[in-house]
Amino acid sequence: MKHRRNTTATAEILNLLSQSKTALSHANIQQSLDGLCNRVTIYRVLDRLTEDGVVHKIVNIDGVVVYAICHTCTSKEHHHNHLHFSCEKCHAVTCLDNIEPSFKLPKKYKVNHVNFTVSGICPLCC
Amino acid sequence: MKHRRNTTATAEILNLLSQSKTALSHANIQQSLDGLCNRVTIYRVLDRLTEDGVVHKIVNIDGVVVYAICHTCTSKEHHHNHLHFSCEKCHAVTCLDNIEPSFKLPKKYKVNHVNFTVSGICPLCC
DNA sequence: CTATATTTGCAACAATAGTGCAAAAACAAA
DNA sequence: TTTGTTTTTGCACTATTGTTGCAAATATAG
Numbered sequence: 001m002k003h004r005r006n007t008t009a010t011a012e013i014l015n016l017l018s019q020s021k022t023a024l025s026h027a028n029i030q031q032s033l034d035g036l037c038n039r040v041t042i043y044r045v046l047d048r049l050t051e052d053g054v055v056h057k058i059v060n061i062d063g064v065v066v067y068a069i070c071h072t073c074t075s076k077e078h079h080h081n082h083l084h085f086s087c088e089k090c091h092a093v094t095c096l097d098n099i100e101p102s103f104k105l106p107k108k109y110k111v112n113h114v115n116f117t118v119s120g121i122c123p124l125c126c
Numbered sequence: 127m128k129h130r131r132n133t134t135a136t137a138e139i140l141n142l143l144s145q146s147k148t149a150l151s152h153a154n155i156q157q158s159l160d161g162l163c164n165r166v167t168i169y170r171v172l173d174r175l176t177e178d179g180v181v182h183k184i185v186n187i188d189g190v191v192v193y194a195i196c197h198t199c200t201s202k203e204h205h206h207n208h209l210h211f212s213c214e215k216c217h218a219v220t221c222l223d224n225i226e227p228s229f230k231l232p233k234k235y236k237v238n239h240v241n242f243t244v245s246g247i248c249p250l251c252c
Numbered sequence: 253c254t255a256t257a258t259t260t261g262c263a264a265c266a267a268t269a270g271t272g273c274a275a276a277a278a279c280a281a282a
Numbered sequence: 283t284t285t286g287t288t289t290t291t292g293c294a295c296t297a298t299t300g301t302t303g304c305a306a307a308t309a310t311a312g
Contacts, residue, residue, distance in 0.1 A: 002257095005258055005308080006310090007258090007260085007308080009260080010259090026300085027299090037260075038260065041260055043300070048259095059186075059187060059189045061185060061239060063185045064299095088238065099230065099231065101228060101229035102228055102229070103209055103227035103242075104225065105209070105222070109211060109246060109252075110246045110247040110252060113245045114245075115187045115242075115245075116229075116243075117240075117242075118239065118241070119238055119240075119241075120235060120238040120239070121235070121236040121238075122234075123232070123234035126234060126235075126236060129288085131288090131290065132279090135291080136290090163291075163292085164293075166293085169269070
């Protein structure tokens with residue numbers, strides 16, 4: 001793994017993601033950072049964090065990419081097969097770490113990645 | 127429901143989707159149609175077909191939107207909670223109509239839409 | 253403090269999707 | 283078949299989101 005530097009941008013973005021109960025999009029982060037760094041830097045920091053397995057990337061039900069801290073992963077063992085809930089009202093995307101949909105594929109399929117998202121109304125909005 | 131007209135563009139797009147074993151993206155369709163109509167028309171036809179429940183929209187694991195004929199839906203009753211498989215090699219996105227992942231959400235959540243996609247290597251590529 | 257590799261900002265580019273509007277086409281009714 | 287109405291289309295333009303190359307700035311090891 002390439003050596004990473006401890007920069008303000010990275011620290012702040014990581015801080016935001018750590019504090020947040022919900023997954024954040026590039027737009028969310030950019031807004032929160034309010035000019036702290038260039039928008040390209042945010043893309044690159046998020047790429048690095050994803051690459052290093054610190055955060056994971058979720059493709060929301062509307063196609064927008066959001067990022068969340070990996071809570072249940074070690075640096076070696078990743079499992080992102082949990083469910084994501086996308087609220088149609090408050091637009092929050094939440095990782096439901098303990099809900100893992102089960103399904104059975106014919107063994108001829110080899111699964112590498114999983115993206116499970118449902119949308120609707122979350123407990124806070126109902 | 128608004129009255130729809132039977133145009134060449136719609137007929138051709140519907141034909142493509144009907145013939146295809148896999149879900150198709152706007153780009154796929156545009157390429158196949160090879161200038162038969164404007165790209166904007168394709169967007170609009172797909173929107174109409176989706177609105178009418180003739181096709182359904184799938185957000186692929188990479189965020190790209192693809193469309194597939196609704197096989198198991200009636201005009202009233204829709205269920206798109208089946209699994210989609212996205213092959214990393216041949217890039218085909220397939221509806222696995224008979225595989226429906228099961229999961230249990232706390233009853234405070236109200237689910238409206240579902241998007242289940244897994245990627246990996248499909249039987250034809252393995 | 254210095255050398256080096258990483259990170260950043262900028263400007264430009266690229267890909268994809270949406271909009272307004274006038275022209276064209278489909279369809280129902282005469 | 284013709285006419286009138288409404289839907290559909292193409293075009294040009296705009297919007298949004300993500301990517302790239304490169305020089306300048308910065309973090310870190312030694």
